[in-house]
Amino acid sequence: MRTKAEAERNKEKKKIYKNILIMFGAVGLLFVGLIGYGVYWAFFDMNRLPTGDYLAEETSPDGNYTLKAYVADGGATTSYTIRGELVFNQKRKKAKNVYWNSKEDNADIKWIDSDTVVISGHSLDVPNDKFDFRNQ
Template sequence: MSSRMSSMFKRHPVLLSLSFAFIMIFCVFGYLFHWAFYNIERIEPGELISEKTSPSGEYTVRTYLNNGGATVSYAVLGVLFSNEKNNDSKHIYWQYEETAGEIHWIDEDTVNINGQKINVPGGKYDYRHP
């Protein structure tokens, strides 16, 4: 098999090099697209608005007011902290043009932030992808 690959590379070095370069560029753009439009973990918390602990005390949700600057409206970021795992955190809520951060625990595994129900610890809400 390796002799077949080496002979194919000898016959078509430009085609294989271009294919490899295209695949690498596609992977880099895919990662950047995910980072820019789907990953809310990169968002820095701003000013703390509210904080509520789950009924069992296993989780704490904090909401932060995020000031995007002069040209962007305020946004609210919700962060889930695991009280049993050394404050391991996960961003679970991101809403643009919002200033309130009302948190209500529905049950042990469901939290309501500004009217959005989120199952914890796996769920999340991002206004860009409802």
Template sequence: MKRIVPQIKEGTTIYNDNEIENEIKSTKKKVKLVLSLVATLFLVLILYGIYSIQRPPKGDFIEQSTSPKGTYTVKTFLINGGATTDFAVRGELIFNKNKSKCKNIYWEYHTSKSNIYWIDENTISINGHEISLPYGKYDYRYN
């Protein structure tokens, strides 16, 4: 039987099985690293979007009002969206007695006024929108 010997051109590199296996492992590591970085960047962008939606801009102070028994204070702020969007009003609830973190309870678009009226200790009306405190809120995007 005649043995066939492959013809190898001059300057061609011949790899052994170990070198090929190491190159495959190295390529897999690089692919995993790139995919991890892309996934991390995607997650950061999503979290930033959620954070920015939940934390609207501070705005310019309009007015504040304290509940009849002094349990709460509500401050309203005018948000100037710039040349591409209209004005908005944001209201935040401040807990006077238990010093909890303040929270956004009011967000209305296409307005620049703030009329605050206390119905009772736990109910407020801002621009005609009645809000039960401390858990209620008005957000034009959801109402």
């Protein structure tokens, strides 16, 4: 038969093991989260795209936005890519990348209305939509 002291020790051991398990689980979850964010940042973040050479630009009918297109040459082993940058003309906001497509060396930009632009056949509702060929 167990004594009261043995029962208390077993209870303390279980409590310690539970706390250690929770701590390892939290550290593991944090590690996986950091690795996931690192992969996103390194390979999918549109703010890290190459700048490229200026190609063309079109301003929206109401003058609120300008879409500038740039062509980027990835070198001998990759094809040309087009980067579309949305510039906010009326607001003091930083320009943002809204279009990134590979195997293109020309951009056909047409504004449908004040908030809808078609870039080489891809329709975007600005300022919220983005097109990135890596996510297709």
